[in-house]
Amino acid sequence: MKQSSANAGFIRRNRHFLYILPWMLGFLIFRAFPMLYSLICGFTDFHLFRGMHKTGLMNYIQIMHDPDVLHSIALTVKFACISVPLRLCTAMLAALLLNRMIRGIRLFRTLYYLPSILGGSVAAAVLWKAMFRDHGTVNAILTALHLPAMTWLADSRAALWVIILLRVWEFGAPMLMFLAALQQIPNDLTDAAKLDGAGAVRCFFRVRLPMISSVVFYNLMLGFCTALQEFNAPFVITGGGPRGATTLFSLLLYRSAFTENQMGYACALAWVLFLLSAAFSAAFLLLRRKLVYDPDEGGAA
């Protein structure tokens, strides 16, 4: 009797757990369970049509000795290290320009955000492919400006930049977040800095940037996490070529899992990506603790 009333009390106290039950189920079925499953699979030679055998560390040893994988990891890190900071800097510049209530500012905001609506879409990638063709628009502009035309998509150094430029072009999401954060900075802070004789540049680095640093870090972390997974753009624009110059990690993973059906090896690759991504996140969190000013702890994230 006492036991059941204690149980009833426990249920009553925790009844609002029901609200998060859908998420909880989704988390267990579609995230936690698959993660565990892929961890186990990584130590087997699981093939979709040939069954599963334990192979210990074989996959991971193979990964460490596969020049294609090592090249792809280096390439993916390079892609993230260039595209994310470049995208965020562009977004910040745009946000600073747009952060003034002048006539027509809403129109400008919309125009700057427009490309980002297309996000990682295939349509945007196809457009990019058309523009960077050998006889494409970008080369026509370069020729008109008396600059040398480039074989963008066939040049192993330029091809990665084509994809980077596509991602930089779509800077709308961080721009909106920076803009919202900039608008929250109290005016008296920047006014005080100006009275003390700080110029616009100094005011930005000493007052505004520190004030919105938590939003910047959030975008850095999320940006790296997304960039390390980039798939659509290289898949559509270059197909990973020329000669593997844009075979980012997701492309490699996709090929070994879904064209070669080597699920076990692909799971091991996926865990390598996971650890890489986690390492970057951890590094940013450490850096964040040192550098970020939190007006109300918890911050933007």
Add this chain to the structure above:
Amino acid sequence: MRKTAKSALLRYILLTAGACIMIYPLLWLLGATFRSNSEIFASAGILPLHPVTEGWQRAFTSYGGQISLLKALRNTYLIAVPKVLLTLLSVTLTAYGFARFSFAGKKLLTVLLLATLFLPQTVLYVPQFVLFHHLGWIDSPQYLPLIVPAALAGDTVLVVMLIQFFRGIPRTYDEAARLDGCNSLQTLLYILVPLLRPVLISVGVLQLLWTVNDYMGPLLYVKTPARYPLSVYIKLSMDADTGFAWNRVLAVCCIAMLPQILVYFIAQRFMTPETGGIKE
């Protein structure tokens, strides 16, 4: 006074230059769809010299097989509409639970929620594919693998975003509702959801855009050509046409982009993320 006028002028010049670069690819795309294939890459200008509608006309003709542009468009929204509605439902309930109530293990669950924010989706593709394979969901006519995870609040970013906005509403609203006899679900429905309407519209629009742009999902889980959504169809038409019918491919892209841009512009009137529609 002169100095501020000068700086405003400089700002306008920079803004306009930036806007031109941002918009040029899109305007070029629109112009290119009205060019003939021989003219399409002849110059970098936007307006076609001899406008033709060949590209648009041919965009609507099928490449053969069971899929056409309009069918692909319909398929895309067969996925997107239920996915957006179910996302709104599940994400609202979850965020409400996390933002307003305490229960056993909440701290741990919050950490898990935030951790999944940074869990790369790519890591999950292989095991999820195997899971859906065993469930018999691959190529399901209801697009179950694409919809069900989202229906269970799978898009954690949206949950976290909504939690922030729930926290922005003073709890006194909830208490007043409870004094008037509302239970917690009624408080959510009658008090909080109307207050959060602009944010919920943003959540819906974001999910819609993500879903329409998604390529990897349909690539893995949709096998029958008749069920292909637009993203897969565009890739197909590019592979089929590259080299000779760019105006047709670009017209297909243009038609794919238009509904998204339209939805965004309509929704923009209702979204005001700065205020969230709340006044103390």
